[in-house]
Every structure is written in structure tokens, then in C-alpha cells.
Amino acid sequence: MxxxxxxxxxxxxxxxxxxxxxxxxxxxxxxxxxxxxxxxxxxxxxxxxxxxxxSFQEVRGVEKSFVGLANYTRLFQDPIFYKSLLNTFQILIVQVPIMLLLSLLIAVGLHSSMLKGKAFFRISYFMPAITALVAASIVFMILLDENFGLVNYFLSLFGVNSIPWLTTPFWAKVSVILVMTWRWAGYNMVIFLAGLQNIPSDLYEAASIDGASKVKQFFMITIPQLKPVFIFTVVMSTIGTLQLFDEPFILTGGGPNNATMTITVYLYQAGFKFFDFGYASAIAYVLVIITAIISWIQMKLVGDE
Structure with missing residues (x-):
């Protein structure tokens, strides 16, 4: 006690x-x-x-000196910056719609009740998203080699001349877009698939009773019901593309002739190749502002309360 x-x-x-x-x-x-x-x-x-x-300083060795807006003034007078900005937007405008359309079509196919072995196909399409990007890019460098690449070999079987995938400006951009689409289509497919699984089956049953075809159901039910998913994937894909670095850096190094020089590749070169850290910081903050503005515009155009 x-x-x-x-x-x-x-x-x-x-x-x-x-x-x-x-x-x-x-x-x-x-x-x-x-x-x-x-x-x-x-x-x-x-x-x-x-x-x-x-971003308001100039770095020389270990010494830093305040230079005000000089880095930003220099940035908006830099033709390579405008070139990298143009390249980034060209890739964005072409790659994101193609990738999202492909992701949606794959998701619809995998959502079908007629498909057997869904788990295998879902894992197969998602695997590129978890593959080490450096290893994947090196594999694509070998596949797209102008002289000994497997892609050109198969094209030659159909009488197509060898394509300089990584050595000409146009095909270098195409190569970067192909690698990006290969990597991220499966990732967005999973997001679309989750959205499809949340659509009530009663809507499709009612539409079928009313005589709506599969195509009409897709455009009148599936697409409107996936609006929040579209908003999310568009905004996230846009942000990811504006920050594009790995694919062009590994495949082409920003070349040829700066054809695949994106903003982040230029930022990296300014900071870690030329050790101009103040200028690189200015590029980074301009990129942040551009990303924020574009994301806000997208949300205003396609978003709602």
C-alpha cells in the first residue's frame, strides 16, 4: 500500500x-x-x-560583392537565355499534349474490363518512371546513334535513310521529346487510371440505356469527369518541363548549336561550368517567376473553385 x-x-x-x-x-x-x-x-x-x-551579388573566388540588379539586367540582354527559353517552350508545347493524350489512351485501354493481365501491363507502362534516368538516357544514346543505333537499323529495313537523331537541331529536339514521353507517359497513365476508377459506373449504364455509343460516352462522361485530373497533370507536367534538365543534358549536352539548351541546362552551365553563381541564381529566380505565372494562368483558364 x-x-x-x-x-x-x-x-x-x-x-x-x-x-x-x-x-x-x-x-x-x-x-x-x-x-x-x-x-x-x-x-x-x-x-x-x-x-x-x-542573385544580387557577383562572386569572384570566395569574395562576394553587391551588384544590385546587374545580373538581371545582363540576363534580359543575353541571347542564349532567350534561346534556352524558346527551346523550353517549344518542347513544352509539343511534348506535354502528346504525352497526356497518350497517357489517357493507355489508361482507358487498361481500364477496359475486356483486357486480361491488367497488372502486368500497368507495371510495364509504369516501369520507365522508376528507371534511373541516367541509365535510360545512355541506353537511348546508343539506340539513337546515327551510325550504329538500333533505331536507324530498323528504319533502314523499310528503306528509310539514316536519321541524325542527336547531331542536328530538329532531330535532337525530337529525341528529347521521345525520351521524355517514354519516361513520363506511364506515370501520368497511373493518375488517369485512378481518375477513371473513381467515375461511377452508373453514369455509363444510364448512357448505354439511352443509346449513347462508346465514343459519345467517352466525350460526354469520361472527359468531363476527369477534369480535376487533367488540371493536375497539365500543371505538374508544365512545371516538370520548365525544369527540364536530365534528358537534354545527358543526350545532347544542350547542343547541337544550343538547339536543346533548356533554362535549367543553361543555369547549370552558368553556375557549375563558368562558376558564375550570382548569374545562375538570377536565372533560377526568373524561372521560378515564369513557372508561377504559367501555373496561375493554367489554373485560371481550366480550374474552378
Whole structure:
């Protein structure tokens, strides 16, 4: 009995001390989120603020000097920046619609009740999204080689002349678009497939009773019901394309003749090839502003409350 009273008194004393100290019931959640918050501040917030300040500075070795808006003024007078911006938008305008249309068609096909082995096909189409991009790009470099590539070999069987996939401006852009579509079509297919599975089957049954064909059902039921999915995939694909780096950097290095030089490839070259970190930071923040504006316009055009 005495031992029980001692335990109760000890617990009561601990609760009193706890409430008077830092570890109060109100503060307990902050102890759990504290480490994550600290990591975010160190590895996200601090670099963002630091790079913003750096965009107003000139870096020479270890010395930094404030130059005001000189980096931004130089940026808007730089023909290579405008070239990289044009290349990025050309790829965006062509690749995103093709990829999303292909993703939608694949998702509709895999959603069909007539298809057997759905799990196998879903995994197969999604695999490129989890494949190491460097390895995949190297494989595509071998496949698209002008002289010894497997793609040109198969085309030659049909009498098509060898195509300089990676050495001419037009075909280099086509190559980047092909690799991007191969990689991300399956990823967006999964998102569309999730949207299709959430459409009530009653809608299709009612449409069938009213005599609507499969094509009419697709345009009158499937497409409107997938509007939120379209908004999400369009915005995310646009942001991803504006940040396009890996494919052009590995496949062509931004060439030939800057034909595949995207904004992020140019940013990388300015920062880590020429060590002009102030100018690279200015490019990064202009890219952030462009991405935010385009995303806002897209949400206003196709989004709703």
C-alpha cells in the first residue's frame, strides 16, 4: 500500500514538474515536428534565401560583392537565355499534349474490363518512371546513334535513310521529346487510371440505356469527369518541363548549336561550368517567376473553385 502511494506521488510530482517546464501537453507536438522543421529550415528555407541574396551579388573566388540588379539586367540582354527559353517552350508545347493524350489512351485501354493481365501491363507502362534516368538516357544514346543505333537499323529495313537523331537541331529536339514521353507517359497513365476508377459506373449504364455509343460516352462522361485530373497533370507536367534538365543534358549536352539548351541546362552551365553563381541564381529566380505565372494562368483558364 505504501509502495503504491509512493508511485502515485512520484507520478503526480512528475506531472507537476512537466507542466511547469517545457514538456507541457501543449508543447509535446512541437518536440515531434521540431527535427523535421529544423531540417527544412537548413536544407530548404536557408538555401532559397541565400540564393536570392546571391542573385544580387557577383562572386569572384570566395569574395562576394553587391551588384544590385546587374545580373538581371545582363540576363534580359543575353541571347542564349532567350534561346534556352524558346527551346523550353517549344518542347513544352509539343511534348506535354502528346504525352497526356497518350497517357489517357493507355489508361482507358487498361481500364477496359475486356483486357486480361491488367497488372502486368500497368507495371510495364509504369516501369520507365522508376528507371534511373541516367541509365535510360545512355541506353537511348546508343539506340539513337546515327551510325550504329538500333533505331536507324530498323528504319533502314523499310528503306528509310539514316536519321541524325542527336547531331542536328530538329532531330535532337525530337529525341528529347521521345525520351521524355517514354519516361513520363506511364506515370501520368497511373493518375488517369485512378481518375477513371473513381467515375461511377452508373453514369455509363444510364448512357448505354439511352443509346449513347462508346465514343459519345467517352466525350460526354469520361472527359468531363476527369477534369480535376487533367488540371493536375497539365500543371505538374508544365512545371516538370520548365525544369527540364536530365534528358537534354545527358543526350545532347544542350547542343547541337544550343538547339536543346533548356533554362535549367543553361543555369547549370552558368553556375557549375563558368562558376558564375550570382548569374545562375538570377536565372533560377526568373524561372521560378515564369513557372508561377504559367501555373496561375493554367489554373485560371481550366480550374474552378
Amino acid at each position: 505504501e509502495q503504491t502511494e509512493k508511485v502515485v506521488n512520484a507520478n503526480t510530482s512528475f506531472r507537476v514538474k512537466t507542466r511547469r517546464g517545457l514538456l507541457t501537453p501543449k508543447n509535446v507536438p512541437y518536440f515531434f515536428i521540431g527535427p523535421a522543421f529544423l531540417l527544412i529550415m537548413i536544407f530548404t528555407v536557408y538555401p532559397v534565401i541565400s540564393s536570392f541574396i546571391l
